[in-house]
Amino acid sequence: MFFSTIRLRDLTLKNRIVVSPMQQYSATEGIPGDWHLVHLGSRAIGGAGLLLAECNPKERMLPLAVSEGGWQLKSSSATMINEPVQANAIITDGLADLILIAREHLRDPYFSLHAAKILGEEIAIPWQYQRAF
Numbered sequence: 574m575f576f577s578t579i580r581l582r583d584l585t586l587k588n589r590i591v592v593s594p595m596q597q598y599s600a601t602e603g604i605p606g607d608w609h610l611v612h613l614g615s616r617a618i619g620g621a622g623l624l625l626a627e628c629n630p631k632e633r634m635l636p637l638a639v640s641e642g643g644w645q646l647k648s649s650s651a652t653m654i655n656e657p658v659q660a661n662a663i664i665t666d667g668l669a670d671l672i673l674i675a676r677e678h679l680r681d682p683y684f685s686l687h688a689a690k691i692l693g694e695e696i697a698i699p700w701q702y703q704r705a706f
């Protein structure tokens with residue numbers, strides 16, 4: 574299930590939704606700043622189980638960076654998976670352990686909260702946002 578936990582070594586993710594690494598070209602001398610805090614922070618508030626920070630190969634690598642191809646998840650699915658029902662089916666059928674979602678997370682930082690509602694799953698909603706969900 575999309576909203577089941579998964580353990581990666583010492584890290585337990587609350588769901589199988591991953592924000593793909595997305596280059597933002599906004600670091601200053603390789604150091605993430607306010608943009609990264611807001612960009613990644615809003616997707617964290619949005620309920621994603623894991624956020625992958627970008628790597629810009631032309632600059633010094635960010636402290637939090639995951640280089641392209643540098644960390645390969647054994648079983649993940651990426652590209653053009655935008656629909657919660659489709660993503661849930663991929664996990665439920667055992668075709669992948671995690672779903673990496675990039676562009677849909679740009680369109681909707683709260684993708685996970687919306688996906689939970691569509692799938693009828695319980696998800697912790699920040700109390701500050703509860704009146705909207």
Ligand SMILES: Cc1cc2nc3c(=O)[nH]c(=O)nc-3n(C[C@H](O)[C@H](O)[C@H](O)COP(=O)(O)O)c2cc1C
Pocket residue numbers: 593594595596597627628629640641642651652653654673674675676677
């Ligand atoms: C704006 C943007 C920046 C991206 N930057 C990276 C990156 O730094 N490293 C990486 O491995 N993939 C990067 N990608 C690829 C995504 O991680 C993802 O694999 C790809 O967009 C397909 O997923 P999607 O159909 O959900 O967008 C980027 C994609 C987008 C849209």
